[in-house]
Each structure stands twice: as C-alpha cells, then as structure tokens.
Amino acid sequence: MNLHIDIKEKAQESLVSLKGEIDVYTVPKLKEELIPVTEEPNKHVIVDLSGVNYIDSTGLGVFIGALKATDQSGSTLKITGVNDRVRRLFTITGLDEVIDIEVNEREEA
Amino acid sequence: MEKTKLSMYQLYKDMLNTYLDSKSEHALYAAQQFSKEMMEKDMSPEEMVSLHMSVFQEMVPELPEEVVDSFDLLLEVMIGYGLAYREHQSLRDRQRQLESELNVAARMQQALLPEDEIHAPDVDLGVLSVPAGKMSGDYYHYIQDDHGCIGLAVADVIGKGVPAAMCMSMIKYAMDSIPEQRLQPAALLESLNRVVERNIDSNMFITMVYGSYDPRSHRFYYAGAGHEPGFYYSKKTDSFEELTTKGLVLGLSQKVSYKEYVKNVEPGDFFVLLSDGVTECRTEDGFIEREQITDMIRKHIDLPAQEIVNRVYRELEKMQDFELKDDFTLLILRRKV
Numbered sequence: 001m002n003l004h005i006d007i008k009e010k011a012q013e014s015l016v017s018l019k020g021e022i023d024v025y026t027v028p029k030l031k032e033e034l035i036p037v038t039e040e041p042n043k044h045v046i047v048d049l050s051g052v053n054y055i056d057s058t059g060l061g062v063f064i065g066a067l068k069a070t071d072q073s074g075s076t077l078k079i080t081g082v083n084d085r086v087r088r089l090f091t092i093t094g095l096d097e098v099i100d101i102e103v104n105e106r107e108e109a
Numbered sequence: 110m111e112k113t114k115l116s117m118y119q120l121y122k123d124m125l126n127t128y129l130d131s132k133s134e135h136a137l138y139a140a141q142q143f144s145k146e147m148m149e150k151d152m153s154p155e156e157m158v159s160l161h162m163s164v165f166q167e168m169v170p171e172l173p174e175e176v177v178d179s180f181d182l183l184l185e186v187m188i189g190y191g192l193a194y195r196e197h198q199s200l201r202d203r204q205r206q207l208e209s210e211l212n213v214a215a216r217m218q219q220a221l222l223p224e225d226e227i228h229a230p231d232v233d234l235g236v237l238s239v240p241a242g243k244m245s246g247d248y249y250h251y252i253q254d255d256h257g258c259i260g261l262a263v264a265d266v267i268g269k270g271v272p273a274a275m276c277m278s279m280i281k282y283a284m285d286s287i288p289e290q291r292l293q294p295a296a297l298l299e300s301l302n303r304v305v306e307r308n309i310d311s312n313m314f315i316t317m318v319y320g321s322y323d324p325r326s327h328r329f330y331y332a333g334a335g336h337e338p339g340f341y342y343s344k345k346t347d348s349f350e351e352l353t354t355k356g357l358v359l360g361l362s363q364k365v366s367y368k369e370y371v372k373n374v375e376p377g378d379f380f381v382l383l384s385d386g387v388t389e390c391r392t393e394d395g396f397i398e399r400e401q402i403t404d405m406i407r408k409h410i411d412l413p414a415q416e417i418v419n420r421v422y423r424e425l426e427k428m429q430d431f432e433l434k435d436d437f438t439l440l441i442l443r444r445k446v
Binding site: 024031056057058060061062064065068069085092093094095097098 | 267269311314316334336337338355356357358361362389396
C-alpha cells in the first residue's frame with residue numbers, strides 16, 4: 001500500500017494532504033515529512049485525511065508526535081476530512097479530545 | 110584438511126571416470142551428492158574448479174594449452190562467487206544467533222504473564238494471547254486478592270515486535286509497584302499513565318482497559334485508557350453490549366483522569382476484554398465487524414470461557430489464512446452462579 005503526501009506551504013499555514021493508507025509501512029515516510037512541518041514555529045498545520053481510508057495504531061502515533069511537536073513550537077494542529085472508521089479510532093483513543101478534528105462533510109454513504 | 114582434500118580428489122576422480130564412461134543418470138546423481146558434501150566441508154566454488162582441473166589433467170595429460178588456460182580464467186571468475194557464498198554463510202549464522210536471542214527474549218516475555226489459575230468457585234476465566242511475530246505488544250494480567258477480588262487487564266502497546274514488547278514489560282513492572290490500587294481501575298490507570306508518560310518515546314503510546322470484579326457484591330468496576338471497547342454479555346436479555354470507556358491513551362500527557370464505570374453482574378453474565386488485534390482483523394473481504402466477534406462468541410456460549418476464547422481465535426486465524434497481522438488477546442470472565 002502507498003501513501004501520497006502533498007505539502008502546500010502558505011505564509012501562516014501548512015496544508016498536508018494525505019492519500020492512501022497510514023500503517024506500519026507508510027509511517028516512516030509520513031513521520032519524515034510531517035514532523036519537520038510541525039516543528040516550524042507559529043504555523044497552523046492542517047492535515048487533510050479525506051484521501052485516507054485506513055490508519056493503524058502506529059499511524060496514530062505519528063499524529064501524537066505531531067501534536068507534541070506543535071505544542072512545543074507554538075504552532076497548532078488540525079485534522080480534517082476523517083471518515084467514520086478513522087474517526088472511531090480517534091474517539092476510542094480519546095485523541096479527539098486533545099487534537100482538533102473536523103469531521104468530513106462529504107461523507108460517503 | 111589435507112586428508113579431506115585427498116579423499117575428495119579420489120571421490121571426484123572416480124565419479125568423473127564413471128560419468129565419462131557411461132554418461133548415466135546415476136553418475137549425475139552422484140554429482141549432486143558431491144556438491145552437498147562440498148558445501149558441508151566448506152569447499153569454495155574456485156576450489157572445485159581447481160579440483161576438476163587437476164583431476165582432468167591427470168586423466169588426460171596431453172590437454173591443449175588453451176583448455177588449461179581457459180580454466181585459469183574460470184577460476185578467477187569463480188572467486189567472486191566464493192566470496193558471496195561465504196558472506197551468505199556468515200549472514201546465515203548471524204541470523205541464527207539473532208533468532209535464538211529472540212527466542213530467549215520471547216520466553217522471558219512469556220514469564221511476565223500470570224501463571225497461577227484463579228481459584229474461585231463461582232467465576233470462570235478464559236484468556237488467550239498470541240503474538241503476530243515472536244514477541245508481543247499485547248499484555249494481559251489477572252490477579253486475585255485475599256478476599257477473592259479479581260483484577261484484570263488487557264493492554265496494547267502501539268506497534269509490534271521487539272520495541273512494543275519492551276514497552277510491555279514496563280507496564281508489568283509498573284503495575285507490580287502499585288499493588289494497593291489493584292482494585293481501583295481509574296486510580297491505577299492514572300498512576301500507570303504517569304509512569305508511561307515519563308518513560309516512552311513521543312510517538313508511542315499504550316492503550317489499556319482495567320477491571321476489577323468483587324465476587325461478594327458481584328460488581329464489576331472498570332476504566333479504560335483509549336482501549337478498544339470490550340463487550341458485556343447479559344444472560345437475562347441474551348444480548349451483548351459495548352463496554353465503552355472514555356479516557357485518553359497512556360503516555361500522552363502527565364495529568365489525565367479516568368472515569369470509572371460499574372456493572373452489576375448477574376449469574377451467567379460475562380465480560381469480554383480484547384486487543385484491537387481481535388477487532389482490527391483484516392481478511393480478503395475487508396475488516397471484520399465487531400458483530401462478527403460477538404456472533405462467534407455466541408456460537409460457543411455454552412462452553413467454558415477458555416474454550417470460547419480458543420475457538421474464537423481459531424476461527425479468526427482461519428479467516429486470515431493462518432497469518433496473524435497483529436497481536437491477538439482475548440479474555441473472558443464469567444459469573445457462574
């Protein structure tokens with residue numbers, strides 16, 4: 001399985017769009033690209049997951065790492081476009097209470 | 110060594126003679142046996158070429174010069190193969206060594222799990238934990254105090270294999286250090302969270318569910334830290350309900366409080382604790398629904414708890430073509446009377 005990572009940088013905002021699956025195989029690549037973005041000071045990092053249908057627990061670990069990094073750099077982290085399966089994972093782990101998560105409005109039936 | 114060389118020389122000479130005489134299948138088979146023996150005796154490919162040349166020269170003394178010279182070139186080429194072969198052998202030895210170290214570690218890990226059986230006439234416990242690889246990132250625990258109260262836990266460390274297994278042992282030792290909280294699920298998780306937070310890498314975490322059952326009052330108290338919800342089976346209504354808990358995973362932030370829940374357990378009721386290796390089970394047709402798990406449990410509901418977990422495991426294993434993708438842990442505790 002593959003993961004496509006697209007990063008668009010604006011003045012105060014970094015939009016990270018992901019497409020594919022986030023699992024043990026794609027996590028190293030995601031970590032390598034996402035963490036440096038979250039370490040930049042005073043940015044709004046938005047991670048768009050609308051192209052992601054599966055995240056495993058190591059994938060969640062990356063978002064935890066990203067959250068800790070933004071806390072340290074004075075940036076913010078927001079996750080958008082989560083589908084039902086992914087949202088359930090964030091809810092069960094309690095991460096929805098510590099990470100700003102926006103539910104996908106164009107939910108597929 | 111010289112003696113070996115001599116005997117290999119003679120063996121090869123006889124073999125070559127037979128082959129040149131008869132060109133038989135039998136002689137070719139002997140050649141296959143010979144190459145096995147060569148490898149056992151650590152003979153390199155270039156030594157083999159040189160052996161062939163010496164034997165052949167003895168048999169046919171008047172060889173054209175070009176033939177003799179061409180063998181020198183072949184010898185040179187084979188040296189590269191020889192090096193690669195020896196490297197392969199040393200890697201194989203190294204791998205065997207790593208594997209045996211891993212086996213020792215896996216046995217040590219096994220020793221961290223509870224051994225004693227629960228002695229309580231009115232409860233029935235069944236538990237099974239199977240790692241996807243040699244070592245597991247799952248952990249389960251049960252313990253019984255002097256009053257017969259039972260503490261139970263299932264924890265799942267993010268990831269698999271050795272790093273997850275090392276984290277798992279931390280949970281075990283941390284729990285051993287707070288025996289006074291064994292029967293207070295929420296307080297226990299809060300203490301564990303503080304230990305884990307101080308000791309793990311920033312993108313690791315642990316999920317855990319902890320429950321305690323008091324057989325005198327028949328009450329089950331439980332709390333969860335971001336863990337996959339288990340199930341509660343009520344015999345009276347013959348239905349499963351989700352054991353949903355609210356609470357953040359362990360290791361994320363220092364100050365987290367956990368909510369404690371309680372259930373009155375009627376005779377025949379049981380609760381199911383599991384790791385996400387059970388529910389995140391993936392087959393060719395996609396993910397397994399949680400309902401499929403309760404259906405499997407229901408199918409064997411009249412059996413002892415240990416039989417139920419064994420059979421659910423076997424079914425899930427079969428559905429995944431006998432190749433677990435994630436560590437698997439399933440625990441059932443039932444009130445018998």
